[in-house]
Amino acid sequence: MKPAPFTYAAPESVAEVIALLDTHGDAAKLLAGGQSLTPMMNLRLASPAYIIDLNCLAGLDYIEERDGYLAIGAMTRQRRLERSEVVRQHYPLLAEAARLIGHPATRNRGTVGGSIAHADPAAELPALLLTYGGSVVAHGSDGDREIPAEDFFVSYFTTALEPGELLTEVRLRRWPEGTGCCFLEESRRYGDYAVVGVSALMHLDADGRCDEVAVTLFGVGEAPYPVAQAASLLVGQIPGEERLSAVGQAAAEGVEPEDDVHASAAFRRHLSAVLTRRVLRTAAERAG
Numbered sequence: 001m002k003p004a005p006f007t008y009a010a011p012e013s014v015a016e017v018i019a020l021l022d023t024h025g026d027a028a029k030l031l032a033g034g035q036s037l038t039p040m041m042n043l044r045l046a047s048p049a050y051i052i053d054l055n056c057l058a059g060l061d062y063i064e065e066r067d068g069y070l071a072i073g074a075m076t077r078q079r080r081l082e083r084s085e086v087v088r089q090h091y092p093l094l095a096e097a098a099r100l101i102g103h104p105a106t107r108n109r110g111t112v113g114g115s116i117a118h119a120d121p122a123a124e125l126p127a128l129l130l131t132y133g134g135s136v137v138a139h140g141s142d143g144d145r146e147i148p149a150e151d152f153f154v155s156y157f158t159t160a161l162e163p164g165e166l167l168t169e170v171r172l173r174r175w176p177e178g179t180g181c182c183f184l185e186e187s188r189r190y191g192d193y194a195v196v197g198v199s200a201l202m203h204l205d206a207d208g209r210c211d212e213v214a215v216t217l218f219g220v221g222e223a224p225y226p227v228a229q230a231a232s233l234l235v236g237q238i239p240g241e242e243r244l245s246a247v248g249q250a251a252a253e254g255v256e257p258e259d260d261v262h263a264s265a266a267f268r269r270h271l272s273a274v275l276t277r278r279v280l281r282t283a284a285e286r287a288g
């Protein structure tokens with residue numbers, strides 16, 4: 001299949017992108033890595049009249065540590081996450097998860113900003129953004145605004161980005177040294193989107209008690225699901241097997257998965273309990 005005809009522009013500055021978005025409104029679509037948009041256009045699930053290609057923009061491809069957080073430019077290719085030294089050393093959960101996003105070929109083109117803006121509820125990067133307690137920077141005609149991860153993912157493929165805004169940067173909070181992490185997903189084949197996945201960060205105090213934890217389930221509903229209430233059962237506790245099972249069960253009770261061609265809602269709920277227990281056990285073992 002070929003896409004419907006469209007007009008193409010390749011602006012070289014963020015200001016030009018915003019001007020084009022303002023001019024063309026809903027008729028325009030931003031093209032980043034094209035790994036989600038192009039198949040949708042080829043299948044005629046999307047038929048934008050105007051394509052604004054972001055690939056000629058300079059200055060949105062970077063991974064840099066700032067004061068207490070990692071800043072990733074929106075046009076950074078997903079593959080760079082696996083190779084970055086700062087990511088491997090200080091954001092190992094991100095490095096662990098990045099290799100599960102599609103295939104090397106899709107990661108070579110697909111961008112960090114594109115994945116987050118696309119907001120597929122079964123995608124890895126949106127879940128990581130929530131787990132790290134991150135945020136995104138959106139740029140529009142009124143300048144920049146920072147949107148916390150917990151306010152960003154609204155529903156299936158829907159975010160808090162306003163019409164006319166470009167996502168320019170993704171920010172991940174740096175957790176303290178000694179934080180344990182784990183990322184697990186169950187998919188039908190290597191490279192497929194997760195049927196269910198879960199990511200976790202856990203920090204233990206000197207007595208081995210959990211003093212901070214963040215867990216996110218994905219593939220279980222309309223948006224990545226922060227397992228906040230269930231995970232709070234761990235705070236102040238030694239993460240033993242019984243408690244981890246209880247947290248897994250509580251997490252599974254909080255999600256509202258749906259049946260689809262890949263799995264039943266009941267199986268997704270079962271996976272939510274099992275995978276949550278497993279990631280937390282491994283994160284606890286790796287902490288310290």
Ligand SMILES: Cc1cc2nc3c(=O)[nH]c(=O)nc-3n(C[C@H](O)[C@H](O)[C@H](O)COP(=O)(O)OP(=O)(O)OC[C@H]3O[C@@H](n4cnc5c(N)ncnc54)[C@H](O)[C@@H]3O)c2cc1C
Binds near residue numbers: 029106109120168
């Ligand atoms: C075979 C295959 C397997 C895949 N498997 C996975 C997987 O397992 N996990 C996973 O997460 N993804 C998977 N993907 C999708 C891939 O990760 C995409 O790269 C990602 O979903 C979108 O990123 P992109 O840069 O390609 O964006 P594009 O496809 O170019 O754009 C996607 C959407 O985001 C919007 N957009 C892009 N950039 C911006 C921006 N800066 N600001 C505002 N809006 C923007 C576009 O307008 C469009 O609506 C797979 C893709 C393929 C082809």
